[in-house]
Amino acid sequence: MLLELAQWLAREVRLFNVFSYITLRAVLSCLTALAISLMLGPLVIRKLTAYKIGQSVRDDGPQTHLSKSGTPTMGGALILLAIGITTLLWGDLSNRFLWIVLLVTVAFGAIGWIDDYRKVVRRDPKGLSARAKLFWQSLVGLAAAIALAWLAKSVPALSQLIVPFFKNIAYPLGAFGFVVLTYFVIVGTSNAVNLTDGLDGLAIMPTVMIGGALGIFAYVAGHAGFSKYLGLPYIPGAGELAVFAGALAGAGLGFLWFNAYPAEVFMGDVGALALGAALGTIAVIVRQEIVLFIMGGVFVAETLSVMIQVLYFKATGGKRIFRMAPLHHHYELEGWKESQVVVRFWIITMMLVLFGLSTLKLR
Secondary structure, eight states: OHHHHHHHHHHHHHHHHHTTOHHHHHHHHHHHHHHHHHHHHHHHHHHHHHTTOBOOOOTTSOGGGGGGTTOBOOTHHHHHHHHHHHHHHHSOTTOHHHHHHHHHHHHHHHHHHHHHHHHHTSOOTTOSOHHHHHHHHHHHHHHHHHHHHHHTTTOGGGGEEEOTTOTTOEEEOHHHHHHHHHHHHHHHHHHHHHHHTTSTTTTHHHHHHHHHHHHHHHHHHTOHHHHHHHTOOOOTTGGGHHHHHHHHHHHHHHHHHHHSSSOSOOOHHHHHHHHHHHHHHHHHHTTOHHHHHHHTHHHHHHHHHHHHHHHHHHHHTSOOSSSSSSHHHHHHHTTOOHHHHHHHHHHHHHHHHHHHHHTTTOO
16 A cells, blocks of 8 residues: 555656656646637627627728628737746746746736727727827836846846857946837837737737747756857747747637638737737847847837838828828738738748747757
């Protein structure tokens, strides 16, 4: 009897040790979030439809989008639910980096939720004003930046700007510089993903690919041996973000099942703002802001197209460079089918992500 009990305890201990590996928990996190998204997706869509939470479509946009009017939106809540449950299940809840990323994601999701709620439920076309939205984004972004700056006191490498492709080039930012850079990365990435979210599946798949790549960077940064071998800064505890990145990738893929053309549900600001902020925060922690800029080239192009269009329109008294901004609408009006735009932007993102991952070794 005692021998059987000892054998049972030994098996349990070995099982516990297996689940302590970050790589395994990251994979299980991805699979768990994917399963949650797939199982709860139909229920969420039915509820959104029942409450008549449907997308409104711009009259001045591509005419092919008019058929999308009434499609359930705010589906990003499904992504956040899957990420939250999975992270709490598989993540090390004593890890401060994990909590910062999770709280930033939820906070930006809440901002997006309020904006969507006012637009869709209260039928207020303005939703949150641009000034109010930026204020709350800035408040959360600065809070995250200050929290990370405080942690950087015990992890000096956290406040260095790493230049990819060069092994020994790193610029110390100082507390102020670090806070400013972190703020712009988090808020900027959040809004960039939101601007890209205009076609079925366009924003979510690049987010999944970039999130997965950042998970690899997080694992390397949190591993003393790998980070030294690859010439990356060692950030103790950053490896745990691979679990969060796995959850983000799994939840995103599950959402894509319902968001692929023709979409049954849209993520809305609640999803786009939150996912962009999550990517930005992870990139800051693993010191890969420049690599994020490279891998998120589609997000950058979409954002620049809006800025260039607005500035040129004001400077020339009404002339336009693009037929319509953001950039994906320009290509639609040029004659590309929606599915062509989406898949081609996916392919571009895949190439950029692979290029970004190459910086792990090309130093």
